[in-house]
Amino acid sequence: MTRPTRRTGPAGARRSIEPDAPVRAGRSTEPDAPVERRRVNGHRPAKDVTVPTFTRGDRTAKANGRARKRPESVEVPPPSTVDSQDVWEQRIADALAFLRRRITGRYDVDDFGFDPELTDKVFYPLLRLLYRHYFRVEVSGVENLPTDGSALLVANHSGTVPVDSLMLSLAVHDATPRHRYLRLLAADLVLRVPVLSEFARKSGATLATNPDAERLLSAGELVGVFPEGFKGIGKHYRERYRLQRFGRGGFVSAAVRTGAPIVPVAIVGAEEIYPIVGNLAPLAKVLGLPYVPVTPLFPWLGPLGLLPLPSKWLIEFGTPIPTAELTEDADDPIVVFNLGDQVRETIQQTLYTLLERRPDPFG
């Protein structure tokens, strides 16, 4: 166990220096660029550069002048060098500390199994690649999310595979000033499957039941729910952006009972990642799954068919619907139904307006 750790240390250090060089060169002013690179790369190319430096040719060496008189011009390049050394040393130290905490188990997990450190350092950076460069997610209405305190985020569900839930959590985390976590409520299928259940719990999800939802909301968390469930995520492509039935409305009573505002969320883009054109219902029945999708690429292209299509995503957080005055009515079915309908209608309308803003699904 000791050997791999030792090896990753220096390797990581060496690797970390090289990619940084062009970045800093780009940041600095043009004449400085070669000088900068020389210093960053250490002594290897130094030989070529030192020749003009020591000849003191006034005009020719002007560009390198600052490099030569390093002691005098302390203000500009040396601080950046020292800084960079510090920054990278700090990063290596952080990475090693992270590894040490993971190996010795010195991190915290909450009652639901949420592991914030793993989420921040491993899950989110990976998802961010998809989020920024693949789906190019655009977020609006962040001001509708509370800076602290609880809220129930209710969103439309689509896309065959619940990528939308992951993108929504990352959107909430990256867009809120305090980088809040979205605690997702997941179907029991998710928690039944090995590996998947482990990742779900570690990333902050828990079972979609009222006790769990109410416990999280009472603790002041942001909770995310997709009331359409499998009906939404596994619907045919021709029904895209048409909201399905909203379960039994348990989510509304959880919000009402805890007085948490409901924030309707519309997600555009997830429908196109795996367009469902068929369902292998008999196979699904045998496997005990809600559906086995047939998409233009799956299962025809085999594993390649698992690649999501690069659609353009828009996420909008709607105006919060307060529930604090309704707390006594949590057991009144009429109140719960009406509130559920209101949320559903808001999401549907927002979906239509967002779709107008995005004429080309892949643009």
Add this chain to the structure above:
Amino acid sequence: MLVLVTGVSRYVGAHLAARLATHPRVRGVSGFDTVPPSGHLAELLDRHDIPVTVGDVRGVVAAVTGGALDAVAHMGVLSTPGVGGRPAMKEQNIIGTMQLLAACQATPQVHKLVVRSSTAAYGASFRDPAVFTETTPPTLVPRGGFAKDVIEIEGYVRGFTRRRPDVVTTVLRLAPFVGPDADTTLTRYFALPVVPTVLGRDPRLQFIHVDDALELLVRAVVENHRGTYNVAGEGVLALSQAVRRAGRVAVPVIEPGMSAFAAFSKASGMGAFSHDQLDLFVHGRVVDNQALVEEFGFRPRSTQEAFEDFVRGRDLHRPAFAALRPDAIDALEAAVLDGIRRVRSGRASAGESR
């Protein structure tokens, strides 16, 4: 106050009896069990002059009715099958409890009953809420014998409280306990050099420090706390995390493999793993101890602290036994950082000199 402790030949019963014997409000303690105490538990009971009656499960009736008792602490609930196997375990858990309750009902001066139960009563399944409160019913009937017994025992106790409402009845649902000298299947499991876990599962575990559990049991006997309470340390350790904190290496095996491990551990005499524990290793179990803290005015050590004390007390980090010693890892980290710093400053000075 005169107290009878059942299950006195086992760890919790013997230590509870010993603690009660030194309590100022307790005049006398007697013990009952189906087997005589052995080893250091026998010494402990001798030191406190606690008379122990040994008899079959029906013998408890005489022990209760004959002894002018004020209180009964029922600790004689087995969590794992012993020599007699599952039938004997069930006999003791179910029939023993029924006999005991019948005897208590027939003895008017008994005004206090404390029953040791377990958080296994909640079962463990993927359809359960993440955190159990005392009122959460189990979603599925647990498949483990112990959990089934516990649910049945609690049912009888509820019946008893209806028939004898004057008796202050306390049911304590204990989380798995750990401590420096506690010896359970779970503590032996964490002491293994290589710890098998279920592949693709990282259950959330909760522990109670054995000293805190005993303190709460004592309080339940000498004070009045009616009702059912979860007894667990706050906080959660994921199994993988607990294994790492114990300095061990987890080896994930598929679920059938875990059953094979259970069979192996039974055969090798390490202790039998029941279905309860296997389910615990798949789904985990977390309870809310808020009601306990409010009622007893006592906050047990957190799960992390309790586990820490167990690791320290057992010296699990000692060099020959732990694969991953925290001090060695700290030293390694410092060495790597230092090495990098030296290489870099060496380069920087080399760059400067040229």
